[in-house]
Amino acid sequence: MLILECPYCGVKGEETEFHAGGEAHLKRFGPGSEDADFETYLFMRENPKGVHLERWRHANGCGKWFHAARCTMTLEVFGSYSAQTFEPPKEIKDKISAKRPGWSWRNFS
């Protein structure tokens, strides 16, 4: 069972309280962009076996979107953090590094 903590209201809950929103920190492309950029943004995914940064919504709670770092092999959650950021904060990265040395996610690690 997946237990997540909402970084806004601090409530801990299992997965039915939340709604999964897919891969995090996607670079968005708007009108006028190249076809290949749209493909990357809309369809291409990291889909890693291991550390995954993803979006969740506290659907049956405060209703806010947030980010979480999770391992797709063990379902271990390393931590959750604010939605208003382009990459995970240092303490989350350190937590992941402590448990999964040498991890990387696109261009940060």
Next chain:
Amino acid sequence: MRRYSAFAIAREAARFHTGWERAWRSPEPKKKYDVIIVGAGGHGLATAFYLGKNFGITNVAIIEKGWLGGGNTGRNTTIIRSNYLQDPSAALYEKARSLYETMSQDLNYNVMFSPRGVIMLAQTEHEVRGYQRTAHANALQGVPTEFIGPERVKELVPIINLNGPRYPVLGGLWQARGGTGRHDAVAWGYARACSDMGMDIIQKCEVTGVRQEAGKVTGVDTTKGPIDCDKLGLVVAGNSGDLANMAGFRLPMESVALQALVSEPIKPCMDVVVMANTVHGYMSQSDKGEMVIGGGTDGFNNYTQRGSFHHVEETVRALVETFPMVSRLKMLRQWGGIVDVTGDRSPVIGKTPLGNCFINAGWGTGGFKAIPGGGWATAELIAKGEPGPLSAEFGMERFIEGRFIDESVAAGVAH
């Protein structure tokens, strides 16, 4: 290979079954093969089989990290149907369904294909219109299906509750030629035939890297050492993303868990396959008498080969509503598989950014029914280096060009 037949059984019975040979060899890998297929599941073995049968390419290795047919091929709910909305899918799945009809003879291995018929229930007005549209599309595609009313549904499935509290049954899309097959036997039958053609099936051998030179694949690194090849086929379902990482490209796919469960065996009570996509559940009865039940996927990326408990609850709730007798059944086993889902819910069969490296993936929740067709199309792709008519529309480039094969609406959640 000694053929299986009634005479073989009689002969072996007379000598206390001492003469049966192993169905396939377990050789050590050679230094080099013409073609390496990664993944000895249904699609991988079928690809190898049709490479040999249709194109005479038999210097082939099929590499498997676990045991043969132990991934999604051994974890699905064995449903075979081809009532898809879009032309390219209908062509591919109908090819597969028609190959299932003669598979036992072709492979000399009983795959227990049972064309018992598949009903997809229409439980909302939208579904009624959607399935009527599919039935018309199928008529144009040459796939016999029909839209049937609730009385006919009740006739075919006496245990169904037509007037459920939430979603009454308003009709259904009926494909009489659909049905089920024995999933393990499909893998075993193909493996035996491949081994007989001289192909090497190498189990418990994990690919750890993809070797390349000047943009072309030259071989793979494995736990049994490096193996060279001219062409490489990646047919690894849920692990496609991981293998693509090794090969240095990304895929338009995400891996999620899909679960199934079976009940205790009971006397025959339902001789067709019933799928209820609005309430997310589908059920058929195996030859052993177990009710085989499947539901929807989990919403988040997952490689654990197990699913969430609340999805089991959701699926069973849907089935209790549709078949009230299910409430008295004990569930025996529950398991999960990792499926790779694409943006348009249709598979990818095509070239990759790496030269001489081909991929068959993204079958999502519905790969089993497509095994012979997918193998047929992938073999053609690998042998000729270019997609044939069956796979022409299924290349990855469709995501750049916006040429989707949009089945996510047509197929609902259950495949």
